[in-house]
Amino acid sequence: MTSNTFEIRSGGDLRAVSPNKLSGYAAVFNKLSHDLGGFVEQIRAGAFTKSLRENAPVRALYEHDDQRILGSTRSGTLKLSEDAKGLRFELDLPATTYAQDLAVLVERGDIAGMSFGFVVPSGGDNWEVRSGVLTRDLIDIRLSEITVTANPAYPDTEVAKRSMNTYLLNEYLDTPSMWIQTCG
Secondary structure (H helix, E strand, C coil): CCCCCCEEEEECEEEEEECCEEEEEEEECCCCCCCCCCCEEEECCCCCHHHHHHCCCCEEEECCEEEEEEEECCCCCEEEEECCCEEEEEEECCCCHHHHHHHHHHHHCCCCEEEEEEECCCCCEEEEEECCEEEEEECCCEEEEEEEECCCCCCCCHHHHHHHHHHHHHHHCCCHHHHHHHHC
């Protein structure tokens, strides 16, 4: 199933390495998410490999705000890598007011969450019901952004819900009664 729709997920860990540098994990592999509106998901190891290899520009943002850019892979101020744990990042903060304020908040522990925005290409995910729970495995992700956030929950599940409804429609197209029972 393909969504090709921009999605956002939160989690990972964040820490201040020095006064102007943050590092941590924007995503962690093989951990189930919270309920995202009728399903859970997990990121499989290697999900970012193609995206990182393609070297498409990725931005680091503050609270998914395009006006508060913290760095980018294009400028070399954001470094991303995939290891056994997940998507690791190192970010050199700019000398902007909002970035310096952010650094203080991270150092104090007031902000500790990470999030990322992505698109799933065709064949990049797998949906199945496990122990009665609809589960989505993210296998191949096209990364667009990582973001530092004070709210490391999953803030944007509407896009994912559309993706889930497409799965359900395809899964139960031949059995309308099952579709009605599943979706209410």
